[in-house]
Amino acid sequence: MIPVDEVFAIKVDNDKMKATIIQKMRLDEETTFTVEDIMSLIKEYGIIYGIKEELLYKVLTDENALPLVIAEGNRPINGENGFLKPIFPNTMEVTNKDDLRKVDLKQVINIPSVTHGQLIGEKISATQGTPGKNIFGEELPAKPGKDFRLRPGKNTRIDESGFKLYSTIDGQMSVEPKVIHVYPLYEVNGDLDLKTGNINFVGCVNIRGNVPAGFEIHSKGDIKIHGTVESAVLISEGSIFVSAGIVGQGKGLIKAKGDLHTSFINQGVVEVEGDVNVTQSILHSKVQAGGNVYCHKGNGNIVGGNISAAKNIIVKDVGNAHNTKTTLYLGVNQDLMMKEKIYSENLQKAEDDMKKLTKLLSNLNEKEKTSGLAANEKIMKLRVRNTVILTNETMLQAKEKLEDFKETFTEFGNSMISIEKQIFPNVDVHFGKYRRKISTPHQYVNIYLENGEIIIGHK
Structure with a gap:
């Protein structure tokens, strides 16, 4: 009987989160395998978690179903960041950050002022998240959410618990991501x-x-x-x-x-x-x-x-x-892209200048050893040395800034454009340094960056 591993093989993704079974050769009528054979093959690969046992029979009965994902791990769910929940007057309570973005404009315009001693906000603590596990049973830790220290804004106070915020005057609420102020109101009736x-x-x-x-x-x-x-x-x-x-x-x-x-x-x-x-x-x-x-x-x-x-x-x-x-x-944003371009140009110019300055300084040093330097050449050497120090500082600053930009550019992997109806041609989409020009219309799509490529995916 042909061994099962000569007929089937399992491909494991690089992140160890998914295993796919493929068929290397067709089965003849005399060769048969059982679900237990497939399970043994899976375990030979060291896969012990997330096995889709209900699909294993399909591997044996439906060649058209292959390749087939037969094991998937659970990705960790990162913790939620702590945030400040505003509590508006008239019991208009915002239960989470997303609700704050959905407040109707006309309602916001008509928010009445708060009064002295009124509850205006509450701190919601960060959560730890839920760990995941790959198909080899290795635990994947979740990234805990970032917490913050609740601090009083203008004309507010924090109660003894450290979680609730109250107004200390009659005034108007001004909500920022991690602080709420209460200000007096200046009004123009017209x-x-x-x-x-x-x-x-x-x-x-x-x-x-x-x-x-x-x-x-x-x-x-x-x-x-x-x-x-x-x-x-x-x-x-x-x-x-x-x-x-x-x-x-x-x-x-x-x-x-x-x-x-x-x-x-x-x-x-x-x-x-x-x-x-x-x-x-x-x-x-x-x-x-x-x-x-x-x-x-x-x-x-x-x-x-x-x-x-x-x-x-x-x-x-x-x-x-x-x-x-x-x-x-x-x-x-566009301004940050322009700044990154400017620092790249500054670094290139500084590196070019450094090569010229280094060569000039080397020539002056060589001349000083052989025939000595005139008074004006000694002054030139001093100036070149100072310019080398300043140029080197410019290079270091530009490199540090470019490293900061690089870090910023890698933090937008979850950003997305959600098109609820249509995107027309002649639209340029930029994800950091990646760009895609839309040349044909698309409807009901999400646009996102994946593995350095801007993807247009249907909802």
Whole structure:
């Protein structure tokens, strides 16, 4: 009888998480094997965990089913990071970080002020995660979530437990990822105009009208605009909420340490450290988000411009039927890519300069040994030595920065573009240094980076 290992073989993936059985030769009518034979073969390979015993009979009865995955390990589930759960007034409690991103813009605009002694937040501790196991039975440790120390924000206090946060004044909540402030409120009951002028306030700012072009608002807390923002400058150390949309005309700036919530962005310039939440459209704009870009409600389309998100982009449509050029950056924003390019050029220039300086210094040293140096040559040698020291420092700094960029570029493996409807041609997709130009339309797809290749996968 032919040994089972001459007919079948097992391929194990490099990460030891999956085993696939293949058939090396066809069975003749006289040769038969049992499930126990296949199980013995599996154990000969040292595979003891995640064996799909219910599929082993199929190996013997259905040649068309091969190759067949007959064992799979369990990947570890990493722990969740600790986070600060805001508790808004009127029992509007946010139970997790994702819910905070889904808060309706109009509800946020109408959040009433908090009062002295009111509970406004609670720390949710990090979790340890669940370990996994590969097909050889080796345990794979989970990465525990990162915890954080709850600290009081402006005009808040922490209770004795160290987990609950209370307001110490009547004011307006301003929520950041790991701290909540309560600020006094500055309110304009109408449009911002010359009578009011520019605003620079240590608390939250609430404009019940529009912000015309040319005006500036600087706020230590949140900025809430009930109307439209034209090509104005809004800079907030909290979040920014614009009910009727942003019409930037390529000018002005919307900048926040928190999130941006708005209905649409047209020719706007946006830089936020948190998420960008848009309920209609992003048109011909430059948008940079340190978190996610959400544009999947209403029209939910992104057309033209450059959109950067450190995490994910969730959108209905990207581009349009006119093939308007649109660029999406995932994981690393455009500015960071430009900085990386500049440091690479600086390093190359410094290395070239170092070669020239080293050669010049060597020639001066040689001349000094043989015939001596004139006074001006001695000064030149001193200058060259100093320039060598400065150039070497420039090289070291550039190398350190490039190492930092390299580390940053490798941290966006889980970033994704989720297309809920359609992505059109002439859209450029960048994952760090990797780029893919979309040349044909795709519907209902996820775009992600895998093994150095940008993949377009159907949902």
